[in-house]
Amino acid sequence: MRKLALDDDILLNIEKPARYIGHEVNSVMKDKKAVDIRFAMCFPEVYEVGMSHLGIQILYDMFNRREDTWCERVYSPWIDLDKIMREKHIPLFTLESQDPVKEFDFLGITLQFEMCYTNVLQVLDLSGIPLHSEDRTLEDPFVIGGGPCVYNTEPLAEFFDMFYIGEGEVVYDELLEAYKKWKRAGKSRKEFLEMAAEIEGIYVPSFYDVTYKEDGTIESFLPNNPHAKEKIKRVVAADMSQTTYPLKPVVPFIKVTQDRAVLEIQRGCIRGCRFCQAGMVYRPTRPRDINMLKETARAMLKNTGHEEITLSSLSSSDYNELEEIVTFLIDEFHTQGVNISLPSLRIDAFSLDVMSKVQDVRKSSLTFAPEAGTQRMRNVINKGLTEDDILNGAGQAFEGGWTKVKLYFMLGLPTETQEDMEGIAVLADKVARRYYEIPKDQRNGKCQITASSSFFVPKPFSPLQWATMQPMEEYIRRAGIVQEAFRNQLNRKSLRYNWHTAEVTVLEGVFARGDRKVGKVLEEAYRLGCIYDAWDEYFDYDKWLQAFENTGVDMDFYNLRKRELDEIFPWDFINCGVTKSFLIREWKNAMEGNVTPNCRAKCSGCGAASYGGGVCFEGKN
Structure with missing residues (x-):
């Protein structure tokens, strides 16, 4: 034994x-x-x-x-x-x-x-x-x-x-x-x-x-x-349908963060958001075969006893057979009490129709990620969403019975102005207003709009990797501007606002773009007792500041200085498929507020088309 x-x-x-x-x-x-x-x-x-x-x-x-x-x-x-x-x-x-x-x-x-x-x-x-x-x-x-x-x-x-x-x-x-x-x-x-x-x-x-x-x-x-x-x-699995996938995932004895079966429907993303590292390094987009997904779903649910299955992808709405796999899961498992989770959906009629089939709309909340409060800022980050898209999607959701909406934003994006910050509250209020435009006898009580903002951290191999961050106090000031703007909105009783910890953001920025010299900071912080830094109750910013002081490493050097386009980055020895010339072009487009079409609409020549034996979305080069 x-x-x-x-x-x-x-x-x-x-x-x-x-x-x-x-x-x-x-x-x-x-x-x-x-x-x-x-x-x-x-x-x-x-x-x-x-x-x-x-x-x-x-x-x-x-x-x-x-x-x-x-x-x-x-x-x-x-x-x-x-x-x-x-x-x-x-x-x-x-x-x-x-x-x-x-x-x-x-x-x-x-x-x-x-x-x-x-x-x-x-x-x-x-x-x-x-x-x-x-x-x-x-x-x-x-x-x-x-x-x-x-x-x-x-x-x-x-x-x-x-x-x-x-x-x-x-x-x-x-x-x-x-x-x-x-x-x-x-x-x-x-x-x-x-x-x-x-x-x-x-x-x-x-x-x-x-x-x-x-x-x-x-x-x-x-x-x-x-x-x-x-x-x-970087090594890439060219055909996701030929890779192994766990048919018998380990089932924990205790409740875990995501206690469900996970079905990865595709890898990669066509959208090209300029802040998103994953959207760049997981190119090209590679969908899994629909029949493989059906058999995998059957096996996982049989072998685990899970009562929920989630469809995993960076952008699930872009999977061509989404409706077919959702319909299959409903027909096959809904009578067995299996719930279907659909994260990473875009705000459109198709996605809302799909969600309405698998969710109890009176109990669940919808999550949208406008990322920025103004159209100017969404163009900078190439989000590919207009205000009409957001409000029309929210309106269709409200008319479909939803009353709870979560909105995710980022603060501290490059070129951000006070109008962009306040625009977060203005947009949240417009979403709430869209709900109250529905005739009163067709509403389900009051709506609840919860807006959350994280602070932007530039990541390697994203077009915004050249961006300058802000001092911690500035992030807190900007969150205060947004909070005050929420207090001034007409529908403020239906609005809630919260934001990420600024102290964590500045440390994340150092380690995201740091070089070998910051390794000694990490070791010193550990020696001082830092562990579980992702948990608020154990995060100790004072110990981290002490670690920087003890090692003589300047946090501002990694976060606040301007990076030139010809600077050698600590990650430049990696070929991730997306070329540096493409990233520079996208950085310049960001600074000019130019929108780049998604990969399905038009190939932008990022370099991933023939990388690793894969092809871009729908085989375009």
């Missing part, structure tokens, strides 16, 4: 012990003596968040289909267990075997959000793995990072042995085969990293040297090892 890594006394004295015991439905158990490779797959967040991540489920399933590999899961211990593990010197362990992570061949860490970076150090520290890759020996696992944050790996460069740049379905098998060959040959740790560096999409940071100019910007970024490539090409 499997022995738990935590004894009963500990389990009875921590919150939610089911986070750590494993043995969930569909978790994979193997004989560790019968496999060649043991892979610990980590999401550096609490169990409930990590278990909701589709990428982990896909890789877990893909690895465990290999007879020679056993992939297990590990998440960041919550604050209570973290304290106990340090006091009692309990090493971090995986859920399936309960074995220490340090005994594994690989530790794979998904990097989803910059504010999880201190949790990465927590995972390494509790595992007994040296924080710096240069200090690791053959007794330590190879630490590999993946996920959206690898499009700027440099703040984490010294903590990882390698990074996987691109989509996980493509070259992991090649990497694992190389590992088996290396292991049989009994070579050095460096020699395996050299083998890995030969594989498309694998970046080994220790094989590169960075030099800096007097002003602190990068002068050169060059390989120091003959096995390292000057450019790392």
Whole structure:
């Protein structure tokens, strides 16, 4: 019988012990003596968040289909267990075997959000793995990072042995085969990293040297090892219908953030919003075959018992067979009490018609993302929505029975004026006004319009990567302008407004566009006690300020200075498919307020058309 890594006394004295015991439905158990490779797959967040991540489920399933590999899961211990593990010197362990992570061949860490970076150090520290890759020996696992944050790996460069740049379905098998060959040959740790560096999409940071100019910007970024490539090409799954997909996702014992089956209907997006990194780095758009989706949905719901299925995509409305897959799910599962969730829909009659089929409109709320309060600002970010689109969509929703609407905006976008800020409140009021234009006997009481604004953070490989951010106090001032504007609206009793934490925004900005020099800030913040920085109750901005002061790193250098178009960025060694010339052109279009058509309407020559064997939407080049 499997022995738990935590004894009963500990389990009875921590919150939610089911986070750590494993043995969930569909978790994979193997004989560790019968496999060649043991892979610990980590999401550096609490169990409930990590278990909701589709990428982990896909890789877990893909690895465990290999007879020679056993992939297990590990998440960041919550604050209570973290304290106990340090006091009692309990090493971090995986859920399936309960074995220490340090005994594994690989530790794979998904990097989803910059504010999880201190949790990465927590995972390494509790595992007994040296924080710096240069200090690791053959007794330590190879630490590999993946996920959206690898499009700027440099703040984490010294903590990882390698990074996987691109989509996980493509070259992991090649990497694992190389590992088996290396292991049989009994070579050095460096020699395996050299083998890995030969594989498309694998970046080994220790094989590169960075030099800096007097002003602190990068002068050169060059390989120091003959096995390292000057450019790392993002790897792309050309045909999403031919990739593996988990038919038996792991089902947690406790309620998690997204407790449902997830059906990814397509990858990529045609819209070209200039603030959106995902819309650029996941190009070209690749839909999944409708018949594959139907069979996958049947299998997942049968094998999990989930009562909800969500259709996942950056822009679900752009999936050509959306109506067919929704109709199929209704016909097949609605009588079984299975709910269907449709995030990422645009505001149009078709989407509202589809949603009305799957939602109780009297209970649910609709979520729209205008992103900006004025048309001028929406043109700057290339949102592709007019005020008429928004108000007509809201009106059709109200007439269909909805009374609750959530509106998402961004503050701090480049070229933003006070009129743009106040426009958030004005637009929210117009949406409410549209509801009260409906005859009173046809309304369902009062409407509730909740507007939320996050603060814009420029991300690598987005056209707005050159944008200057604002000081923290300025973000708070701008949120105050919007809040005051809400108080002045006619329908203010139907309006609510809230905003994101400004302190988190400025730190996110540093790590989103930072170079290797900010890695020491991250390490110092962790030493000062920073973990779970994405959680308001544990985020300590004063400790972060102390970390910057202790290391002599200037936060303003990364957030407030102007970036020239010819500056070498820390991520310029990555070829993500979208060309830098296209991004520059889109940056200039943003500054001039010019709108670029979406990929379905007209190809804009971004470079992704023939990248990785894929094609653009509907095969256009």
